[in-house]
Amino acid sequence: MSEINQQPSTKNNQPSTNWFASWFDTKYYHILYKDRDYKEAQTFMDNLTHYLNLPEEAKILDLACGKGRHSVYLNSLGYDVTGADLSENSIKEASKFENEKLHFKVHDMRDVCDSKYDAIFNLFTSFGYFENDADNLTTLKAIKHSLTEYGFACIDFMNVDYVIDNLVPEEVKTVENIDFHIKRYVKDNHIFKEIDFEDNGEKFHFTEKVQALRLTDFEKMMEEADIYLLDIFGNYKLQPFYKNQSERLIMIFK
Ligand SMILES: C[S@@+](CC[C@H](N)C(=O)[O-])C[C@H]1O[C@@H](n2cnc3c(N)ncnc32)[C@H](O)[C@@H]1O
Structure with missing residues (x-):
């Protein structure tokens, strides 16, 4: 049996590439999450654009867009959309949908964009990945700087308290004949997901590690970023947030 494939390691056994740069760029990430709920994503975009009262010609940035499921739908509503993501493979896939008002680019969310947007969306827990807390603040500041004067941003994050209360410690998910063995746990204020599987005789191991950021943490960072x-x-459905019951923590800011 071959060695286990995972994030590349340095001599000190520290990942030389961040987990989010490698895992999200593999085909296995997209296989595991292939049953994502498009309908729910579309309902969310209907509700959010309606709530923000975005004008028809609004320019939207879908920041950490993955393969562009929200971008494509937002464009179908008539908006001028840019999807940006660190994963080259995801952007390559998403680019197949490009048109005059839909573009995709490889971009790190910590960097300020070269254009300004009327709305910037960071959706489906695409935050809290960085090893260094300062990078969270850098990202928030970059979002703020990439907004037009009257622009709004939205971060759609997990509700940590709900997730911890409902954590399934172990499960096996079979997708496209691959058995993904998943372990979830909380450690050092992060929510971990260890993913083990075998494909064509090769063993793979990946770790998702997301900071357990609560509303109070975001409030502090936003204050610091002058947001x-x-x-x-x-x-x-954009119903009120309740710390112990809500599935999501959706924040609208400017
Ligand atoms: C949980 S996925 C969500 C993708 C997409 N928003 C969706 O709902 O399908 C998180 C995404 O964040 C991207 N990502 C991670 N770190 C990033 C960074 N520093 N800059 C831009 N994108 C990043 C990953 O490549 C991945 O596509």
Whole structure:
């Protein structure tokens, strides 16, 4: 049996590439999550654009867009959309949908964009990955700087308290004949997901590690980034946020 494939390691056994740069760029990430709920994503985009009252010609940035499921739908509503993600493979896939008002680019969310947007969306827990806390703040500041004067941003994060209360410690998910053995646990204020599987006789191991950021953490960072938090919702229907019951922590800011 071959060695286990995972994030590349340095001599000190420290990952030389961040987990988010490698795992999200593999085909296995997309296989494991292939049953993502498009309908729910679309309902969320309908509700969010309606709530923000975005004009028809609005320019939207889908920051950490993955393969562009939200971008494509937002463009179908008539908006001028740019999807940006660190994963080259995801952007390559998403680019197949490009048109005059839909573009994709490889971009690190910590960097300020070269254009300004009327709305910037960071969706489906695409935050809290960095080893260094300062990078969270850098990302928030980059979002703020990439907004137009009257622009709004939205971060759609997990509700950590709900996730911890409902954590499934172990499960096996079979997708496209691959058995993904998944372990979940909380350690050092992060939520970990260890993913083990075998494909064509090769063993793979990946780790997802997301910072357990609560509303109070975001409030502190936003204050530091001189960001104004306007509204908070607890699910994709944009119903109120309740710390112990809501599935999502959806923050609207400018
Ligand atoms: C949980 S996925 C969500 C993808 C997409 N928003 C969706 O809902 O399908 C997180 C995404 O964040 C991207 N990502 C991770 N770190 C990033 C960074 N520093 N800059 C830009 N994108 C990043 C990953 O490549 C991945 O596509």
